Amino acid sequence: MMEIEVQTDLLQEAKESIEAAKSYKDELEQRLQGLNQARKQITESAVQTRDVLKNHFNDLKARLTKLLDERLVMLLQEVDKIEQESIKPLDDCQKLIEHGVNTAEELLREGEVAVCCGTAQEEKLGNFTKKALQIQLDSLPEVPSLVEVPCLSAQLDESLLSFVKDRIFSHGAIASRPPVQIDELTERPGGILVRWCKVDDDFVAQEYRLQFCKNSTCQFDDVYIGPDTEFVVLHIDPNVDYMFRVCARGEGRMEWSPWSIPQSGYTTLTAHEWITGCEGFSLSSRRDMALRNDSPSSGVLYSKEPTYTSGQTLTFRMEATGLPDKRDSIGVCVEPQNECDSLQRDKAVCISSNGAVFVNGKEMTNQLPCVSTGSSVTFDMEVVNLGSGFSDGASFKLRMIISSGNREVVFDWLLDQPCEALYFGCSFVYPGWKVLVF
Known part of the structure; x- marks a missing residue:
């Protein structure tokens, strides 16, 4: 009998060892998988970084070459312009001198003919002398000296290469992980x-x-x-x-x-929605934004369903504001009451546009900042206790935290019966208020 018990214990111990070995193997394989993922992240990010570096520097080289070529073209064009503008006066002067040379040669030929004729051709000698006086042989055109005309040269800053070299060698960095x-x-x-x-x-x-x-x-x-x-x-x-x-x-x-x-x-929670068909409010296509329109109705706009539950954060963001009124309200409630024109009532918690906080219709002494365009009001709640025997007068308690700006109000909200989810709602007396809920 004892031997059978020993064998049974050994068998049980062997089975437990086998299970432990399987678990150990599974854990090791999971760690191997994690190690492979880490290795893959390193190698893939290294490949991607190399590609980014190569593409970036190739692009830089192309851009730098293009910029240098463009600058060279600009400088060469400037040389051409200066050369052309400087040569033109010299060309004009050259044409004037060449015309004078041709005139002087023609005058020389006429003079030589007149002299050869001697006194027999007195008329030719007179005409030649008169023509020579008209030409003004003592008037010579001005020729600019070398210091008066441009002497082109290229002014190049040799320190540019050193500056560019320093910038290039400090350009870029490799980070082992994002900041x-x-x-x-x-x-x-x-x-x-x-x-x-x-x-x-x-x-x-x-x-x-x-x-x-x-x-x-x-x-x-x-x-x-x-x-x-x-x-x-x-x-x-x-x-x-x-x-x-x-x-x-x-x-x-x-x-x-x-x-x-x-x-x-990912999220498993469907988006909050306002209920449709409420006179006095216009909704966005996703029904998460409500605009108080010009309708005279001033009732409460409620959510489509009681979708606000414990542990969640409910946020109202004011996209636009209208004229404030102490009857305005933004908050949550146990159930809709369509006959009421505000959430400042029983079984509701809300904040007015002036920052006053109401619990079951009673104003608290603590107050939050006034609601303005761009401000957000958040509601956080958690169940404090479910109670027992509600028929005996026990309470259902919710810890509520209402935040606006850099201030918050914390209190316990007592209800006479359990409530798994709450409706949210808003009411505004005057048009122009636009509120987004999420």
């Missing part, structure tokens, strides 16, 4: 919150540039450029993979840094 990397991708309803951070402490970033694309297209598009280190990318289709990458511009620099390693992310 900025994506740190977190968090799904939002109809969007993804992208956070990034610097990984190079010596790099001083002036602004960042975020791009994204669908995995199926691989065509990256700019979605954000600015100083912030996070951004909510909206209009994301649910359950579709997107790629994100970020780069930075150093302080005082014009060029962008290398791109971060692309990160893949």
